[in-house]
Amino acid sequence: MPPFFTRSGSALLPAPHARGPWAPDMLHGRLLGGLLARSVEAEHGTAELRPARLTVDLYRNSRLVPLTVRTEVVRDGRRIRVVDAFVDGPDGTVARASCVMLRPGGQPPGTAWTAEPWDVPTPDELGEPNPRRGGSTPTFAMWRIGENDGDWSADQRRRVWMRETHPLVEGEELSPFTRAALAADLASPLAHWSTRGLNYINADYTLSLGRLPEGEVLGLEAGGHLSADGIASGHCVLYDLSGPLGHVDTIALANRRRASPPSG
Template structure:
């Protein structure tokens, strides 16, 4: 079926194609996943919601022959002078060096991207991975840094919501926030929180590139009776 990462990536691509401008930085992308869809042609329609001097907001609607299957909203913010002084809380760079060996291959699930696990599959503790896209999202078109981040962000759900017996939650959305877009093709994802009660969950991850942390992703999820493949 069409996975959420593809829908988010296509929405990010369409909004970037219409709204990108030097000096405006993609700061947030929220992707709502309404329903599953088989592998059908996808249409993405964008709407410019606000076009201010410092803030630009755009929406995207994602459809197939089944109707609307998802939507997205992006916020672009104007770059400016960085304030002085020290922040009260600063997310540290993680201690995971860039991968040097081959990515995981085969097993229970072979991902459609290169994946290096830094934590054991379905083991207690925070999930941590490096990932890298190996296929173009659109034929003969390079993946931009913003789209690369949007594709990686969907991995927040399995990474933050997996348990020791697999993934028992399926996410309904994800919200990616970025201080900057990734440099290079490697993105690190580290689970930094999970809460759940009565079959409803929320999870969060921190995203990194080889230079340091770049942003966060938050997901909401529903309990799924049968465990899916974990992180």
């Protein structure tokens, strides 16, 4: 599959299939999170420090234009490193991220309460991906779990498996951290989709990881939605095939309505 971005000097050039669901010339927001995670990890990651939290602020919509990414370390200690990153376009900064990297160590004693993990079929058991009925070809594989044969209008908890089908940048393999950052943006439509479609556009999301994902398949389970006055707060649990690994929290603003589920 062709990549979402190719290099041109220090710039990254988006391909046509990097578009998002809101407008034909708008870059998909999840790719901004992927670019930010990629640069933070490539420029400041080490074997001794593990990415534990990534907050992505989506400042403005970006057209399909050349982009650059810059990073800076804002705190660097023995057990914690904090890095800020920015995606810049011709009209200025379109997104930023703050990433916290922590040094792993021994587990402390005691047991903390955790929610029961989901018990759902795997993608192999579900068969072919079923991202949506009709519409454009998705840019990632998605399996809805228990979604009434694709009926997203049902008032129920939404669960999906997903797998990337395109490289983010030409010639590069996705790291587990970048894969998680790309998946995390899906928490917004999962948490905020209603019986009348998706009426919110993502303003930010925070990905927190207890561990890095294993393998190519990731799952998300909506954990809650709260909204008032056109502002929504949502929560999802992030999974791989071994079990839960992190959480995603998202803030969204009311926006024009879409009538079809997200296709990537």
